[in-house]
Amino acid sequence: MSTAIPKETLDFFNKLSKNNNRDWFNEHKPEFKAIEAKVKKAYNHLGELMSTHDQIEKIKIFRIYRDVRFSKNKLPYKTHFGGAFHRKKPELRGGYYLHIQPNNESFIATGFWEPNKEDLFRIRKEFEMDDSEIRAILNTETFSKTWGGFVGDELKTAPKGFDRAHPAIDLIRRKQFIFIKKYSDEEVLQEDFLKNVNNAFKNVRPFFDYMSDVLTTNLNGESLL
Template sequence: MKAKPAPKAGFTPATLTFLRDLVLNNNREWFHANRPRYDAAKTELCNVVEQVLTGLGPYEPLANTSVKDCVFRINRDIRFSKDKKPYKSNLAFAIGPGGRHSGRIDYYVHIQPDNQSFIGAGMWQPTPANLAKFRQEVDYNVDELKAIIEDDTFRNYFPEAHGEQLKSMPKGYPVDHPEIELLRRKELFFMHRFTDKEVLGANFADEIIRGCRIIKPYCDWLNYLFFEEKEEPVTLV
């Protein structure tokens, strides 16, 4: 007799309720009194991360990446912040080789109630050197990037680009450059938002995997551009 597949684990309403309550009671005394609720929420998060790692395994080099490598701590770093609230109001994880500290462009998943959850990826707070590489590639060979981010499937799932941009053109580029909008970008990050209903759905991990696969070509393009040495820039013939 063929064994039934294990049921898919996901988030329950209790996790979103805990996060809402945490916003109203963001102090150590309340958190420690409600530690079992946080532990239950973190267990659900880890179960979802495990499913995502398994689902992305055939497409990403994640063999040595564990769940704990991917999950962000809920504690905030308040050393240099005026906001002294000790805890984040969300749960989050990042999927990349080795987890959240891969150092490469990875997939970020943010869980926050009231329809504020999302999956995102892309160029965010790049180093000056990487930003210069991005602009040079846009100037020399923009077709590959535009084929990715203007694809219908991509645009339907990630309809809007986020991030900081210059008000004028960066130095060294003419103001009438045909790719002025991309060249002005200091960040080019795409997000897909999830409703609370979607987060609580039985197939939420599958939806995260779907989102990762849709934005993967853009992440691969950035990772190659930023971290793989090229002998010379690619130019159009």
């Protein structure tokens, strides 16, 4: 049986975006549950592929229901599927995310979304001491062709305690260390889509190995585990 993303996934979300209300969704809930079952199978298959080159501890597929309590947007349903793949903690850091949304809005993301205060400081200190290793990883042909450069939030100036003229200030002022790769609807529906996603995730491994080493050691290189 195919584990590809079914075309009806994108069709359903296009219809839901025009009828984002409880009455319409409840009427079409059996259709959604059938699609959801196939998509969950695809996410789990991707997790199996990833487990051949990484230690995936947990797969979390997010619910379609939006939390509208603190949002100005009161539409009750998401119009996409999202799922996270968690690496084995505490020794392996970083995570993976797969987002399926119609109209060429699908993407995969990886890296560090919200490093805690201690981790962020540790990463910045590492870059301050020596940025050659991280730049070598980012500039390899395989990595750069797959992922490009960092995206995400960054400070406009140097963080407190860091020199704004430091040669690595472009890295030091980052608040997030994220990579994103976008996909068209046509690409998402290809039979080899999950294989391509898996290969992209596999190519981020040198970055994860480096960051895991940084975040599990102190500034003297001594293990914190």
